[in-house]
Structures are given as C-alpha cells and as structure tokens.
Amino acid sequence: MKALCYHGPRDIRFESFEDAKLQDDRDVVVKMERCGICGSDLHIYHGQGFSPDLGFCVGHEAVGEVVEVGRSVVQYRPGDRVMISAAVGCGACGPCLAGEVNQCRNNAMQCYGLSHRLEGCQAEAIRVPAGDFNLAKIPDGLTADQALMLTDNLPTAWFGCRNAGISAGQTVVVVGLGPIGLMAVESAFVLGASRVFAVDFVAERRALAAELGATPLHPDTAVAELMEATSGRLADCAVEAVGADASIKLAIALVGRQGVVSVIGVNQTANFDFPMGMAFFKSLSFRIGTCSVPKFWPELVPLIQGGRLHPEQFISHTLPLADGAEAYRLFDARADGALKMVMTA
Numbered sequence: 001m002k003a004l005c006y007h008g009p010r011d012i013r014f015e016s017f018e019d020a021k022l023q024d025d026r027d028v029v030v031k032m033e034r035c036g037i038c039g040s041d042l043h044i045y046h047g048q049g050f051s052p053d054l055g056f057c058v059g060h061e062a063v064g065e066v067v068e069v070g071r072s073v074v075q076y077r078p079g080d081r082v083m084i085s086a087a088v089g090c091g092a093c094g095p096c097l098a099g100e101v102n103q104c105r106n107n108a109m110q111c112y113g114l115s116h117r118l119e120g121c122q123a124e125a126i127r128v129p130a131g132d133f134n135l136a137k138i139p140d141g142l143t144a145d146q147a148l149m150l151t152d153n154l155p156t157a158w159f160g161c162r163n164a165g166i167s168a169g170q171t172v173v174v175v176g177l178g179p180i181g182l183m184a185v186e187s188a189f190v191l192g193a194s195r196v197f198a199v200d201f202v203a204e205r206r207a208l209a210a211e212l213g214a215t216p217l218h219p220d221t222a223v224a225e226l227m228e229a230t231s232g233r234l235a236d237c238a239v240e241a242v243g244a245d246a247s248i249k250l251a252i253a254l255v256g257r258q259g260v261v262s263v264i265g266v267n268q269t270a271n272f273d274f275p276m277g278m279a280f281f282k283s284l285s286f287r288i289g290t291c292s293v294p295k296f297w298p299e300l301v302p303l304i305q306g307g308r309l310h311p312e313q314f315i316s317h318t319l320p321l322a323d324g325a326e327a328y329r330l331f332d333a334r335a336d337g338a339l340k341m342v343m344t345a
C-alpha cells in the first residue's frame with residue numbers, strides 16, 4: 001500500500017509502505033476513505049515529534065471501510081463504514097471501560113502515527129487495535145467529512161470547553177483560531193456562553209470567528225480590549241488551542257478572578273515559566289490534557305445531526321493522499337487560506 005511517512009523535518013513522503021494487516025484477534029483493518037492533518041502533526045513535521053523514529057506512517061484522523069476483522073471482533077464486518085478514534089485504548093481496563101481512554105493502564109496515551117509503535121492513518125489502510133472498542137460506525141445522517149471531524153478535532157475542542165467549565169451566561173475567550181479553536185468558539189456558544197472573544201494573529205481566522213458570532217481580538221491588544229469590553233472583569237473561562245508558551249500565558253492573563261484556563265494545545269516545554277503570582281492572586285484554575293475522544297461522541301453526534309455544530313465548515317482543502325507533502329506544506333505555511341486539510345484515498 002501507499003502511505004505518508006516522516007523522514008525528518010519538513011520531509012513527508014508519499015511512498016510504498018508495509019500493508020496494514022491483522023496482528024491480533026481483536027484487530028480490524030480499515031481502508032481509508034478520508035484522513036485529516038491535525039495541528040499536532042505539525043510538531044512532527046517540524047522535527048519536534050513524539051519519538052525519535054524515522055520512516056513511520058503519520059496521521060491519527062481517518063474514516064473508512066472495514067476490510068478485515070480479527071477472529072474476536074464481534075461488532076464489525078467487512079463493508080461497515082467507520083470512524084477511527086484518534087485516542088486508542090485497550091478497551092478492557094478500568095479507565096477504558098469508564099470512558100477515560102487516555103488513562104488506559106495497558107497502552108497509556110497511545111495514538112496513531114507518532115512512532116512505529118502504532119502506524120498512522122494517512123495511509124491507504126489502517127490497522128486498528130481493539131477494533132470493537134476503538135471504532136464506531138459512521139452515525140446516520142453524518143457525512144464522511146463530519147465523521148472525520150469527530151475522530152479528533154471536534155471532541156478535542158468540546159473537551160477543552162468542558163474542561164473550562166463553561167456555564168450559561170459566561171464570557172469565554174478562545175486563544176488560537178485554527179480548526180480546533182474555531183470549533184471551540186462554536187462549542188462555547190452551544191454550551192451557553194453569552195459572549196465569546198476570539199484571539200489570533202491571522203486576520204482571516206479572526207474574520208471566521210466573527211462570522212460565528214465571536215468578538216475578534218489581536219493578541220497584542222487582547223488584554224486591554226477585553227478589559228475594556230468587560231469593565232475590567234476579563235473572561236470567566238479561557239480555552240487555549242495553540243500550545244505555545246506565549247499563548248498559554250496570554251490565556252492566563254485573559255481570565256479574571258476565579259477564572260478557569262483550559263489548555264488543549266500541545267506544549268512540550270520542560271520548564272514552562274508559569275506566571276504563578278498572577279494565578280495566585282486571581283485564584284485561577286488551570287486545566288490541561290488530551291481528549292478521550294469516544295467519551296464525547298454521545299454528546300456530539302446529536303449536536304451535529306441536529307444542526308447545532310458544523311465542524312465540516314472548517315475544511316479548507318481536500319486533496320488526494322498522493323499530494324500529502326503539498327498538503328503539509330500549505331498547512332504549515334497557512335498558505336492559500338489553509339485551515340483543515342483533508343486527504344482522500
């Protein structure tokens with residue numbers, strides 16, 4: 001089969017790769033129909049990946065068709081159209097059974113496409129471990145693009161908002177308006193925010209947030225403008241969807257007393273310079289982590305079916321997998337209006 005593989009910084013190649021095949025009785029092999037590039041894939045692209053491996057297949061978002069099932073798989077048969085959860089659990093331990101996939105005791109924090117440990121989803125076919133647990137059939141009425149957004153980005157945005165404890169009438173600020181940040185803007189309104197402020201350096205992204213009903217802010221003036229707009233109270237909750245040290249600090253500065261800062265951007269800084277004094281005097285809560293994707297499907301599927309959430313609107317480009325290197329280049333450069341990049345088999 002063919003797949004996109006990482007060979008070093010800014011070196012993603014579409015090349016021949018070992019076929020995805022069953023390695024365990026619980027495995028399922030899925031033929032990729034659509035896959036996405038996630039903001040966190042750019043960490044790998046920039047050479048700040050999650051492992052020192054080279055030559056592994058990248059990507060952790062895909063939907064497709066089941067082509068092969070292991071002997072123990074009971075819920076899926078060839079021909080079923082499925083979405084693959086980016087967060088992978090064993091499906092048998094306590095945390096997995098409680099829906100906390102990311103706390104799995106048997107393969108903690110496992111995700112596709114970070115190393116050779118579990119090959120990625122930007123491939124013509126994907127091996128899914130514990131298929132009965134880590135897959136779901138594409139729900140009725142959802143398009144392939146909507147289902148693709150449910151494999152990682154939308155649940156992460158929603159998780160970020162839930163972690164921020166957004167409640168009715170609150171003022172929310174979202175820092176970083178990539179696809180996940182924009183989905184967090186839409187999610188914050190659905191969760192009852194009265195006002196959402198949206199911060200990004202890129203003017204086009206601020207304009208998209210404004211179309212969703214948010215008040216756009218430039219990072220350089222965000223604190224002063226939010227202070228002005230809220231009569232000095234600042235935001236009740238901040239959702240940070242970049243992961244850079246500066247944007248996390250900005251999120252901390254943008255919440256008022258007893259505010260909650262929820263970080264969903266990936267940050268691997270070993271010695272982050274946390275503004276402890278500001279946090280102390282604001283009595284703020286700081287929450288950070290990764291999303292147990294399937295946990296949020298029961299909430300998100302009806303919200304998409306009911307027309308309350310529209311995650312597919314953030315897809316800017318759909319390209320064939322063979323053009324994956326170009327898709328990464330555009331996405332990294334934020335060129336040509338690049339927002340959510342989708343690739344097809």
Ligand SMILES: [Zn+2]
Binds near residue numbers: 039041086
């Ligand atoms: Zn991701």
Ligand SMILES: [Zn+2]
Binds near residue numbers: 090091104105
């Ligand atoms: Zn587990």
